[in-house]
Amino acid sequence: MYKEETITAAARYVRELLSGEGSGHDWWHVLRVWNNAKHIAASEKADVYVVELAALLHDIGDHKFHNGDDTVGPRMAREWLEQQQVEEEVISHVCSIIRDLSFKGAGTSPAMLTLEGKIVQDADRLDAIGAIGIARTFAYGGHRNREMYNPGIKPELHETFEAYKSSTAPTINHFYEKLLLLKDRMHTATAKKIALQRHQYMEGFLEQFFAEWEGKR
Template sequence: MSNIDELLKFVSHELSFDNTGHGVSHSKRVLKNALIISKDLNVNEELLTVSSIVHDYIDHKLFKNQDAQIEKLKHKLTSLNYDNSFINQVLNIILNISFSKGKIPSTLEGKIVQDADRLDSLGAIGVARTFQYGAINNRNMYDDSENCTIAHFYDKLFKLEKIMNTENAKALAKEKTEFMHKFVEKFMDEWV
């Protein structure tokens, strides 16, 4: 079994509890997005691939003890014969891509993983994940509060297109964001 297959199996097992849209299917889509974005760019593809697969493994929304998750991830990557330098590069990427932290990664690979993750919040998949996350967190689809699911489109999702790091991601985000604007417009037309 290749390291990549082993990591996908690891993430699938470790995130099997997730019902918020951050499981292994999300990791696979982030990887797919990252490979599309990085086409014709000079990147470390192994670093990009590994970081894409494990990017949510230490996410504070999924795990209360981030330090314990970091240690488990280090152990797993070491068992796959990745050296400390590579592991530290992966950690540098995945610790700095969160929207809520407001950081821009320092490496091209980090910027691509951040863009790839954000792209999975957009388009048809993004709409589905947004409503899934809202339902799991007992948010109303729509009401006058700032905590309803529709508000999340305005608070975060519609802003992502403008903060993509790479030109390839900006182009992909534009189309996906247009779809979401049409969806929200139609949703509001049909809302009672």
């Protein structure tokens, strides 16, 4: 019962914190990641308690909204979990997942060391692709006052996290710099199957986008 109460409290805390956020990193994103994670975990022999806590708390201190500081999220998660008197082993595991979760550039590949981390990372990345991924990408681009597309600015496969997080490129570039790369970075069989369909949807969108841009459709 204690674990169920902690999960319920985490959901309440995150919903209050992120409701109404307009960049695509809102409560509804967290809810989808939570549901994705539970779906994937059902096919894996994972610690579902850790999976659910990490999925719920993964975006409470996103580096994109804290001047690129990727220590904020794990720190906020630790503070909240300690207040709930969660055992240290679980806190450390959840915080390490949050620390290593984010995509940090095409040329970087920080290892996600545990099955629980791989499940949550897959769940988060699934929400970055497909129809919802497309919608979130343009929501974030608008939030950052970025051009939708500029033919004169080519995509760049960033070799470092610093280069990736400092990019101000148009939104369409993000597909080539991150989103189209995610299909091949999934860990679990369940996520790989879902990602394939969502990847193909994005390819179709881009084909239509560029045809319309050129006035061909």
